[in-house]
Amino acid sequence: MEYIEGGVCLAKGFKAAGLHVGIKPGTTKKDMAMIFSEKSCVAAGTFTSNLVKAAPVLWDRKTIDESEGIRGIVINSGIANACTGETGLEYCKESAKEFSKVSGAEVNEILLASTGVIGMQLPILKIKEGIGKLYPVLSEDSNGAGDAAEAIMTTDTVPKQAGVKEFIGNKEIHIGGMCKGSGMIHINMCTMLGFITTDVNITKELLTKALKSAVNDTFNMVSVDGDTSTNDSVIVLANGMAENDLIDKEDENYEKFRYALYKVCKALAKKIAGDGEGATKLFEVMVVNAKSKEDAVTLSKSIVSSNLTKCAIYGNDANWGRVVCAMGYSGVEFDLNKLDVYFESESGKIKIVEKGVATDYSEEEATKILDNKAVSVICDLNEGEGMATAWGCDLTHEYISINADYRS
Secondary structure, three states: OEEOOOHHHOOOOEEEEEEOOOOOOOOOOOOEEEEEEEEEEEEEEEEOOOOOOOHHHHHHHHHHHHOOOEEEEEEEEEEOOOOOHHHHHHHHHHHHHHHHHHHOOOHHHEEEEEEEEOOOOOOHHHHHHHHHHHHHHOEOOHHHHHHHHHHOOOOOOOOEEEEEEEEEOOEEEEEEEEEEEOOOOOOOOOOEEEEEEEOOOEOHHHHHHHHHHHHHHOHHHEOOOOOOOOOOEEEEEEOOOOOOOOEOOOOHHHHHHHHHHHHHHHHHHHHHHHOOOOOOOEEEEEEEEEOOHHHHHHHHHHHHHOHHHHHHHHOOOOOHHHHHHHHHOOOOOOOHHHOEEEEEEOOEEEEEEEOOEEOOOOHHHHHHHHOOOEEEEEEEOOOOOEEEEEEEEOOOHHHHHHHHOOOO
8 A cells, every 4th residue: 555645636537626716705715626526436424423413414414325326525615504504405405406507417416515604604606606617627636636625624724635545456446535624623523524535446335334444543533622513524435447346345355445545534634633723733642552442542532632731732741640630530440550651752752651650751851752743642551452542733822813713
């Protein structure tokens, strides 16, 4: 398996575009994107755990469940189309009809996604006009993918893309993706949108299973600020154009694909964590040798979500007490007397806690290790073989500044 560039246009038969259509007043940034496949795709999706679900989430869940195939996705940034009642759902239908008219795809082959301010109605005339502008400029190269990745950004500071190639049998298959997310990011589908395309030939059932497995260990292990959005979605489309033998059972070929999909999702999830609103650091938490994977997942999530720990990471403060405290209220039973804790970065690794007690570590060395763009905390429970990794970022003054005036 090899990481390569190309985003959502990496896989055969996919095109993308991104343009400024004026959805959010006062800016000239790209704010609308489109993905389209030459051939019908099997599709799978995972969606927000928030009880309040945006209109496009409701549309996509129903469409993926009921449709035999999907051809394209329209995404807008600036307005979330959430808490918009029947009007919001009607605008989803109007958008799909417009895409159908310009592309020839059926209405029930179109997915939609929105991100931005909650409670505002979409400017549907601009959306429909944007669809008409996007379709003719769809491109199968990296420029089209890059424009689309830029157009779905809100408070993101950089576009986020990833891709891999792998061999299934004697056929080269590709998986490419893009995502957005910077704030309102929390465990269990985070405002985070992810779109993944692949030319692999696979059944809908196994595509769904592979996506859920990948999301559980990647996107669902990311936390920026403890808020779970109304619009969170990760969607994968597979058009079969690699012409590999159909993956219809959980054999070696399925495992190869599942792992490649996991690697794309992991790369995208880490980009979200590292680009948290106001963040200066990617914060990684690894819990190893727990009694079970479930315990390791719970503990790593508790640590990476702790505001006090995140503040300590921002301040280059080796305050291991914050870490142990977050483990203590996680609900997981563990033996403190067996716990070892390390801090690690490209500047080195230092053992802070051994068997539940502080080591005679150097504060100067610890500060040097923490003063990096990517910092890891490793918690070794020495109780079993369970392990998990969660990703987040530090908590800074800038986070408050960004969110204090998000609408205005």
